[in-house]
Amino acid sequence: MLTKLLRDYLKPYWGLIAMVMVLQLVQVAASLYLPSLNAAIIDTGIAKGDNDYILRTGALMLAITLAQVFGQIGAAYFGSRTAMSMGRDLRSSIFHRVLGFSSREVNKFGAPSLITRNTNDVQQVQQMVYMTLLLIVSTPIMMIGGIIMALREDVGLSWLIAVAVAVLALVIGTIIIQTMPLFKRMQTLTDQLNRVLREQISGLRVIRAFVREPHEAQRFASANHDLTDTATRVGRRMMTLFPTVMLVMNLGSVGVMWFGGLRVDAGEMQIGQLTAFLQYLMQILMAVMMSTMMLMIAPRASVCAGRIREVLDTESSVRPPEHPMVALFATGEVRFDHVSFSYPGAEHPVLKDISFTVRAGETTAIIGSTGAGKSTLISLIPRLFDPSQGVVEVDGADVAKIDPDLLWSKIGLVPQKPYLFTGTVASNLRYGKPDATDAELWHALEVAQARDFVEKMTGGLNAPIAQGGTNVSGGQRQRLSIARALVKRPDIYVFDDSFSALDVTTDARLRAALAPETADAAVLIVAQRVSTIRNADQIIVLDDGEIVGRGTHAELLVNCPTYAEIVDSQFKAEEVAA
CATH class of the missing domain: 3.40.50.300 (P-loop containing nucleotide triphosphate hydrolases)
Incomplete structure (x- = not known):
């Protein structure tokens, strides 16, 4: 699911992705070259007392470091731009897909779940894309290149790299397998918490009227506890990764210094080579740690991608006609x-x-x-x-064969539960006819018996309306909804x-x-x-x-x-x- 989603929504941004990869190559090449230059300064410049060589090589190292910095900054900029753009497109696709749903599909998913999928789920996928773009080139090249460069310095210590990488891979794989089901449960529990909270906010008057505050507080506490408990279990497992990586890195450093010192003492390698080998080991293990960060995000992003794909792949039971x-x-x-x-x-x-x-x-x-x-x-x-x-x-035509926009333009619907949108009285009345004049609005209000109370509201037509029209009474909401239909002048x-x-x-x-x-x-x-x-x-x-x-x-x-x-x-x- 995740691969298909990324393939579909990253397609317009291949140019930016290519730029990120080029900048990462610059950054990685600089990182791999610097330890060799450092070893050369120690073994050649300092050992021979050649100050000119030290200055020349130091200046080259400074230039390479600046290239590394600019490459890292550029990769982060273009990577974040790509991820944010993809997230924007994904949210837009979900929004327009949901707009096309009939009441049947909306009821199937539920409003809280659809909101979670278009916010939290997209954010998880977006974060995964950002981390992947920053690490997809640098991490494997850093790992492979670090191994090659380390072997160039000294083959005798290569077994330390093999042991360190194998231990990390085993630990990371075990933790990821354990946390994958928990990530899926977390998203379901997030839906459940949103549903409970939405019900309680919407039904606040009913809760107070029946004195059910303790019961609802218990419901929320139960949903909140379930989510917190699952998130804590995930956190405990994932947080063992970084201490493990640091432990392996430190043990690897001690091993290199111990066995490398013995080889230096035996004349089998130079101090500069030992220093370079140690730096390459750190780069290799750092690449593994960065991969770990990405793997921490990947399971949850995969679950979220499946939930997003479920919405995008759901066709409305009310389909627009092929030839409207x-x-x-x-x-x-x-x-x-x-x-x-x-x-x-x-x-x-x-x-x-x-x-x-x-x-x-x-x-x-x-x-x-x-x-x-x-x-x-x-x-x-x-x-x-x-x-x-x-x-x-x-008008004599089957509604299933009429262009939806044309059909809706002919109908002025005043629903059983009138709903007003955040804005003003005027913005709500112009919902069906954006170019309606103030005179048309006042006339519609007068017919709907709403003019009197609107005139008394601060601002009149520009009086603020809260989400759902909660700052006006039920009867006022109904009359404003009727006025909104009258402004449209439908057939x-x-x-x-x-x-x-x-x-x-x-x-x-x-x-x-x-x-x-x-x-x-x-x-x-x-x-x-x-x-x-x-x-x-x-x-x-x-x-x-x-x-x-x-x-x-x-x-x-x-x-x-x-x-x-x-x-x-x-x-x-x-x-x-x-």
């Missing part, structure tokens, strides 16, 4: 033709053989008990889901129980003001209150996913027992009939 229709007759008509719908894994369909038409200039209302399938039904119009059977048509209005948070008086005023604004459009209203829909041109009564009644308010009172029961539960029959 880009123009429609502006009739503003919605037609359901024998539509049925089932959620994945459900034993029974939510909707069964639904057929009716919503015409322009008319208001069609849908009413029914909780769980009757009302919200699911209207979700089929903007293709939040696709029907299991049957066809949903807009089709869909109100999904959008008047439930309004008092009866405000509801009546809003519907009276709304009628002339939507006179030429098709209007579909889902409601729980009979008073909201009693004047609709057509009322559809749903019960257990089936249409059990169709007609006007007066007709349904006589012909539909289910509707009459709903009316009875809300009013006295005499008051409603009056």
Whole structure:
């Protein structure tokens, strides 16, 4: 998964990667050459008292050191630029893929997991890329080159290198194998912690209302403890790497000095050669240690790459048409033709053989008990889901064959749970029509019965709105959502129980003001209150996913027992009939 992900997303940056590799070659070449020059100064310049040779060689060493420094700085700059750019592209791909998901895919992954995958998971892969770019050339060349250069200085001490590298490889391999499953568990636990925290923040009022703070604190503590415990176990294992590397390096240094001293004493090697061999050993072991750092990141990055790939490889169940229709007759008509719908894994369909038409200039209302399938039904119009059977048509065309942008431009949806975005009143109202004038915004607010409270807000149209609209009441959120749809001026209005948070008086005023604004459009209203829909041109009564009644308010009172029961539960029959 990790290799495929890197291959796909590093392809545009081969030029930068090549630059990093060239700069690393400069850096490594300088590092490998410096110990030989140092040995030459000791064995030739100092031994013979040749000051000119010492100065010339020292100046060359200084120039090589500067080249090494610039190579290291340049490699770090271009490496970080490549990694950050790849991370940006990866986050953008995940974001656009999720935007194309239907509600089915979003529910499958869950919002907390999708957020984690687009932040923490991408960050882990990004860090892995950065470390790899800095080490992919320098580490193997440093290791191989250091071995070759060390053997040039003295072959008799080469067994020390073999022992040191073998011990490190054994320790590192064992630790990596042990930590791989723990890294996978860490990402799952991070999702779980985010989910718990998101639920608690969103449901803070409910938690306080039911005095469940101790229970929720325990839930968070449990999720937090699980993540902390797993991270601690990983940390304990990974932290044994560096002491092990340092122990091997120090023991290797002692071994070189001990056995090298014996060889110098025997006249089999010079002091400069011993010094150079010791430096090469340090470079080899340092290369192994740097590889260890990369291997620490690799298992977690591999797990994260698999989670990212899972999102990117998931196709939306609502697929755009291959040859979309880009123009429609502006009739503003919605037609359901024998539509049925089932959620994945459900034993029974939510909707069964639904057929009716919503015409322009008319208001069609849908009413029914909780769980009757009302919200699911209207979700089929903007293709939040696709029907299991049957066809949903807009302006005479199957919605599955219409260009998605064209389809959505014709629909003004006011959802059951109104959602406002961080910004201002104006930025939220212009969501469907960015070029709307202030006059259009005030007019929409007036129709939605929201002008009074917006005028009282500090800044008016420029008054700040918090994420989700949490700084305004539920009724105010609903009215602002209705105003947002009115600003768009669509051909089709869909109100999904959008008047439930309004008092009866405000509801009546809003519907009276709304009628002339939507006179030429098709209007579909889902409601729980009979008073909201009693004047609709057509009322559809749903019960257990089936249409059990169709007609006007007066007709349904006589012909539909289910509707009459709903009316009875809300009013006295005499008051409603009056």
